[in-house]
Amino acid sequence: MSDTDNYQLSNAETAVHPHAAEKQTLTDSPDLTAALQSHSSNLFTVYPPRTGLLRVGWYKRSSQWRPYPSSCSAGLALVSVTTFTLGLILCQAKSVTSPAILSGAFFFASGLVQIITGIWAIVDNNLFGSVLLLCLGAFFMSMGAIVSDVFGTSSAYTTADDLNNALGIYLSSWTVFAFFLWTATFKSTAPLFVLTLFNWIFMLLYTIATFGDHEGVKVASGVFCFLVSMCGFYATYDGLMAANNSYAPIPESKWLRMPGSWNAPEETNNVGYC
Numbered sequence: 001m002s003d004t005d006n007y008q009l010s011n012a013e014t015a016v017h018p019h020a021a022e023k024q025t026l027t028d029s030p031d032l033t034a035a036l037q038s039h040s041s042n043l044f045t046v047y048p049p050r051t052g053l054l055r056v057g058w059y060k061r062s063s064q065w066r067p068y069p070s071s072c073s074a075g076l077a078l079v080s081v082t083t084f085t086l087g088l089i090l091c092q093a094k095s096v097t098s099p100a101i102l103s104g105a106f107f108f109a110s111g112l113v114q115i116i117t118g119i120w121a122i123v124d125n126n127l128f129g130s131v132l133l134l135c136l137g138a139f140f141m142s143m144g145a146i147v148s149d150v151f152g153t154s155s156a157y158t159t160a161d162d163l164n165n166a167l168g169i170y171l172s173s174w175t176v177f178a179f180f181l182w183t184a185t186f187k188s189t190a191p192l193f194v195l196t197l198f199n200w201i202f203m204l205l206y207t208i209a210t211f212g213d214h215e216g217v218k219v220a221s222g223v224f225c226f227l228v229s230m231c232g233f234y235a236t237y238d239g240l241m242a243a244n245n246s247y248a249p250i251p252e253s254k255w256l257r258m259p260g261s262w263n264a265p266e267e268t269n270n271v272g273y274c
Contacts, residue, residue: 045061047059048252049187049188049261050189051238053070054072054076054126057187058265068124070124070239072117077236082105082106082109083232084226085105086099090225106140106147107141110141111137118132118135119134146167168207175200178204188258189261190256195228202221205218
């Protein structure tokens with residue numbers, strides 16, 4: 001057995017330099033071609049897109065990599081809890097129409113903590129997961145500032161129409177973002193595709209309802225907001241449950257993936273590390 005077979009990267013090296021295993025193999029071996037052929041299968045394993053991990057494409061995990069836990073389940077849980085409650089309020093469940101009860105959740109649960117989970121997704125080299133969690137965390141935190149008027153945002157407008165028009169303009173930008181987020185899931189999994197689609201429709205309807213003060217459209221936006229939470233809870237369950245801790249983990253088969261991700265890419269060089 002050669003020295004490269006015995007070589008193991010430290011936690012610090014794998015955390016900072018994900019390609020260090022390949023570099024070490026290439027440097028130490030006298031025959032680069034033989035080294036690549038003999039060690040490539042041990043460097044990484046390729047995995048398909050996964051809903052609970054917010055993986056929208058095939059990815060490869062190095063066998064030398066430090067096994068960080070994923071933060072996506074926590075972030076998805078916070079998205080689900082907030083959108084579950086907000087959806088019911090927008091649907092005027094039990095005649096409740098004000099989302100003021102969510103002020104704390106907007107700031108802390110779906111704001112601060114969710115942003116932390118998004119930062120941790122960066123450590124796991126998860127681009128889509130970090131963008132979704134960070135941006136939605138920022139959105140909910142900004143909504144908390146508007147709802148609670150802690151920065152005097154709402155009181156700065158003299159009439160309700162002025163406030164609604166300003167809020168509608170603000171929501172329009174998030175509708176555009178939600179659309180682009182949805183288009184990033186065309187080769188991911190069906191649940192992620194549906195989640196981001198419902199999120200875009202919710203943003204679109206909520207923007208329209210805010211501009212025109214249409215109660216019917218606002219209720220419809222609440223329905224899609226609630227559906228987002230259902231997809232989020234599914235994703236949370238998928239990421240949290242595994243064979244070692246659950247009797248009913250979700251086996252995401254080929255048929256739960258979008259057609260563009262049914263088959264693994266032929267060139268693993270185009271697959272991202274994590």
